[in-house]
Amino acid sequence: MLPSYKILFLGSGTSAGVPMVACDCPVCHSSDPHDRSTRSSIYISVGGLKILVDTSPDFREQALRHDIRRVDHIFITHAHVDHLFGLDDIRRINTVQNTDIPLHAAPETLTDIRRIFDYVFRDPIPGTYRPQLTLLEMRGPILIDAPAGGQVEVAPVDVVHGHTKTLGYVFTYAGRRFGYVPDCHEMPPATKAALSSIDLLVIDTLKRTPHPTHLTLEAALSFIDELKPRRALLTHIGHSLSHAELEAELAAHGPVKVAPAYDGLEVEP
Numbered sequence: 572m573l574p575s576y577k578i579l580f581l582g583s584g585t586s587a588g589v590p591m592v593a594c595d596c597p598v599c600h601s602s603d604p605h606d607r608s609t610r611s612s613i614y615i616s617v618g619g620l621k622i623l624v625d626t627s628p629d630f631r632e633q634a635l636r637h638d639i640r641r642v643d644h645i646f647i648t649h650a651h652v653d654h655l656f657g658l659d660d661i662r663r664i665n666t667v668q669n670t671d672i673p674l675h676a677a678p679e680t681l682t683d684i685r686r687i688f689d690y691v692f693r694d695p696i697p698g699t700y701r702p703q704l705t706l707l708e709m710r711g712p713i714l715i716d717a718p719a720g721g722q723v724e725v726a727p728v729d730v731v732h733g734h735t736k737t738l739g740y741v742f743t744y745a746g747r748r749f750g751y752v753p754d755c756h757e758m759p760p761a762t763k764a765a766l767s768s769i770d771l772l773v774i775d776t777l778k779r780t781p782h783p784t785h786l787t788l789e790a791a792l793s794f795i796d797e798l799k800p801r802r803a804l805l806t807h808i809g810h811s812l813s814h815a816e817l818e819a820e821l822a823a824h825g826p827v828k829v830a831p832a833y834d835g836l837e838v839e840p
C-alpha cells in the first residue's frame with residue numbers, strides 16, 4: 572500500500588476571490604458551487620505530517636470548513652495579501668496544539684512578514700495571544716522527518732511573478748513528486764528542470780487574456796506540455812473562467828491530463 576499523501580485545495584481562486592465583490596458577470600452569479608473560489612491555499616497530509624501552503628485571508632473560513640486542527644509546518648510562496656493575510660488566525664492552531672509552528676519562506680518574504688505582522692514578534696502582553704512562529708529561511712531543499720517513516724523533501728523553486736520574490740514548492744515523499752506553483756508569470760530553466768516529469772503539477776491560470784504577473788490558460792497549458800507531469804491541475808482561477816466550461820474544454824487536452832482545481836478538491840499525487 573502506498574503511504575498516505577493527500578492534497579486538499581483549501582482555496583483555488585485568484586486574489587479577489589470568486590464571486591468577486593460587486594460583479595454582475597455570469598460566473599460570479601453561477602449556481603455551480605465549483606464557481607465559488609476562496610483565495611488559493613493547500614493543506615497537505617503526507618507521511619503523518621500536516622503542511623499548510625500559504626495562509627490566505629480566507630484561512631479562518633477554510634479551516635472551519637475542513638475542521639483543520641493541526642499544522643506542523645507552514646510554507647509561504649510570497650508576501651502578497653491573498654497568500655499571507657490569514658496568518659493571524661494561525662494563533663488558534665498554536666493554542667490547540669500548544670507548539671510554535673515553523674514557517675518557511677524566502678528571506679525576502681520573511682522580511683515582509685516581520686514588517687507586516689510586527690506585533691507578532693514584539694514582547695507579548697500577558698493574557699493576549701498571537702501566532703507563535705519560528706521563521707526559517709528557505710534557501711534550498713530541506714528534509715522533514717515523517718512520523719509514518721521516511722522523510723518529506725521540500726524544495727523551493729524560483730518563479731517570476733512581477734516584482735515580488737516568489738517561490739513554488741516541490742514536495743517529494745515515497746518517490747512521489749508534487750509541484751505547487753500558484754502564482755507565476757515565467758520560470759527560469761532551473762525551475763523547469765525541477766518541475767519536469769513530476770507526478771502532479773498545480774499551476775497558475777488566471778484567465779485567457781494576458782496579465783503582467785500571471786499565466787494565461789494558453790501559457791499554463793504550454794508549460795504543462797513542456798514539463799510533462801503525469802497529471803496537472805489549474806489553480807488561482809479568476810472569474811472569467813467558468814469551472815464547467817473549462818473542465819469540458821480541458822477534457823480534450825492531451826497527452827497530459829489537465830483539469831481545473833476547485834475548493835474542497837482532494838487529490839493524491
Ligand SMILES: [Zn+2]
Binds near residue numbers: 585586653654753807
Ligand atoms: Zn495570488
Ligand SMILES: [Zn+2]
Binds near residue numbers: 591595596598599
Ligand atoms: Zn465576475
Ligand SMILES: [Zn+2]
Binds near residue numbers: 732754
Ligand atoms: Zn501573487
